[in-house]
Amino acid sequence: MNAVAITAEPTDRLSGHELLRQTVGARVYDVARETALEAAPLLSTRLGQPVLLKREDQQPVFSFKLRGAYNRMSQLDAEQRARGVIAASAGNHAQGVALAASRLGIRAVIVMPITAPQVKVEAVRRFGGAQVDVVLAGDSYSDAQAAAARLQAEHGYTFVHPFDDAAVIAGQATVGMEILRQHPGPLHAVFVPVGGGGLLAGVAAYIKALRPEVKVIGVQTCDSDAMVQSLDAGAPVTLSEVGLFADGTAVKRVGDLTFELCQRYVDDMVRVDTDAICAAIRDVFQETRSVPEPAGALALAGLKQYVATHGASDHPMVAIVSGANLNFDRLRFVAERAEVGEQREAVFAVTIPEERGSFRRFCAALDQRSITEFNYRIGSASEAHIFVGVQTTHRDERETLIEAFRSHGFGVLDLTDDELAKLHLRHMIGGSSPLARDELLYRFEFPERPGALTRFLGHMHPDWNISLFHYRNQGADYGRILVGIQVPRDERALFQAFLDTLGYPFRDESENPAYRLLLRE
CATH class of the missing domain: 3.30.70.260 (ACT domain)
Structure with missing residues (x-):
């Protein structure tokens, strides 16, 4: 879907010098703390590479997002404070805005997708208290953003952007400022998780201004790689779909300002898959006994992949552990996939x-x-x-x-x-059936929320028989279903038209070799 335009404060092209000035003067430490930069001895030994973890999971809201939100809101004038602010967020930015609103005495309306992890929704209400109203709308950040745009137009709120705002970027850049202050010695690279690009833009611009020899490398998931594709294209691109496992970085379009800064200052980008993230979550736990969320372990997954591809360096590499707002139920999925990822x-x-x-x-x-x-x-x-x-x-x-x-x-x-085998077939080995004639096999994804499976089943066409079905709640933010449907050959075109109207991401697995071996007659 096309995102509804939101009116934010105008921002001209931001120079590196101006961002450096704003970063040094950023008001973040009224609420944020300078987090630890810790050695990871187990990982360092295993990789043959010195590894440091920047522990932004130690913030009061368990995420770096507090820095940018507070810095932006602290600069509002009296009229803007009186009108109040509005934000759209999948969770971590929302918590930062909520705590900032409580500390500054500003009323805030925060729109979150219905699929946002419950731990994040409850935290927003807890941090914001009476100053914050939470509105749940839509299945994705884009849906929440559209709802926020309507409310902003109706009430005249000031929009606090999660990433594409100079004050927000300067607030996030203080993470880079701390890294250089905490480790003045040689560094090979700093790895940064990327969604809309606010943290990467700020950290890269700050580090390159003071220590241009240090590489700054962004990390995205393979299914939410808007910044990778934008940098390759030379302009921001909009993804039609994003993966939801790393919900904190599931952004369809990066910011114009963040893109321009990343284009100027970022050295490289790395993409990682779900298994690599799960393995990195376990790595952080083994080092620190804390459990990051998927987006929080993204940078470390990228660091490990970079070392595997480029080899180790004598100088340390830093991975920013950006957040730890993880639903407990999701640990089942993480534990199952970490072994493969490692x-x-x-x-x-x-x-x-x-x-x-x-x-x-x-x-x-x-x-x-x-x-x-x-x-x-x-x-x-x-x-x-x-x-x-x-x-x-x-x-x-x-x-x-x-x-x-x-x-x-x-x-x-x-x-x-093989994603089909790891998600579904391992749970349903039972042989083929001579009754499953004309069977097509499809994988679907849908936002996981109460009643979602029932709604999905309600969309299935009654004219074709379901010959195979597998669904397992993994404690994640989206559900995955494997469906076998018996469709006569002369009705395949009609079936394709039906798929196009479903509105769910899907993949044809009818020729998957594991399916043909284990379940196909």
């Missing part, structure tokens, strides 16, 4: 003959390795299919296992990077 688990579908000694040969191929998951179902009178997870120490070990299986005469599919 390349400590490989997942395979292995076909063995239904004959004496086959299972013994299968165990011999594993060569004393630990099994993390095992699902078995007889496939026919002649063969059986096994879905198996195996503990590994590095990615190359997957090839060793594949060769071992094949040397014993077994067919093997490597499913370690």
Whole structure:
């Protein structure tokens, strides 16, 4: 959808010198604290690379967003304070605005998507108290932004932008100011999580003004990479969809001002997947005994990927742990996917003959390795299919296992990077059905909220039979469904038209090799 325009304070092109001046004078420490820059000895040893963690999860609102929100609101004049402010946020910016409103005595209306984690919604109400009204609207930040635009036009509130505002950027830039003050020695790079770009723009501009030799590298998720695509295109682009796992950085369009600053000052961008983020969440926990949210671990995931690609440096690398507002239920998903993200688990579908000694040969191929998951179902009178997870120490070990299986005469599919297998098939190994004729297999995503699954089912067309269905609540902000639908070949065009009207992201998995092996007749 197209975002409704919101009226913010006009901002001209911001020079590095002006941003440096604003950063030094930013009013953030009335409410924010200078957070620790801590060594990560376990990670440093494992990577062969000195790693430092900038602990913005230690802020009163458990996120860096307080810095920019307070700095912006502290500069409002008397008339603007009297009218009040409005903000749209998935959660962390909302908490910063709420606490700032409470401290400054300014009324605030904060619009959050219905899908925002409950821990963040409750925190906004707690931090803001009587000064803050929370409005829940829509399924995404863009929906919340549109609702905020309508309320702003109606009441004349001042909009506190989450990232595309000079005062907000200067407030976030104080994170970079602290890093350089806390570590005056050599640094190789600072890794920064990116959504709309406020933190990256501020940190990059500040560091490059004082220490141009230090690399500043932004990190985004593969499914919410608006800044990566914008920098590649040379202008801000708008994504049609964004992934919701790292909700704190799920932004369809970066800011004009943040883009311009990132284009000038950022050295490189890294994209990471969900498994890498889950592994980084576990890394932070092992180092600090705190649990960051997915966006909070994003920078560390990027740092690890950068080291794997470019090699280690003698100088430290810094990852900004940007927030820790995580719904507890989401830990189930994080724990399940962290092993794959750390390349400590490989997942395979292995076909063995239904004959004496086959299972013994299968165990011999594993060569004393630990099994993390095992699902078995007889496939026919002649063969059986096994879905198996195996503990590994590095990615190359997957090839060793594949060769071992094949040397014993077994067919093997490597499913370690197969999203369908990891999300759904591992929970539903049960063989194929001769009744599932003309079956098409699709994956869908929808915003996870009360009644969402029922609404999804209500949209399914009654003329086609559902032959397979899998849904598992992972404690995340969006639901994932696998659906098998029996559609005669002469109705495929009609089915495609139906998909186009659903309004949910989908992916055709009908030719997925794991599905064809394990579930297709």
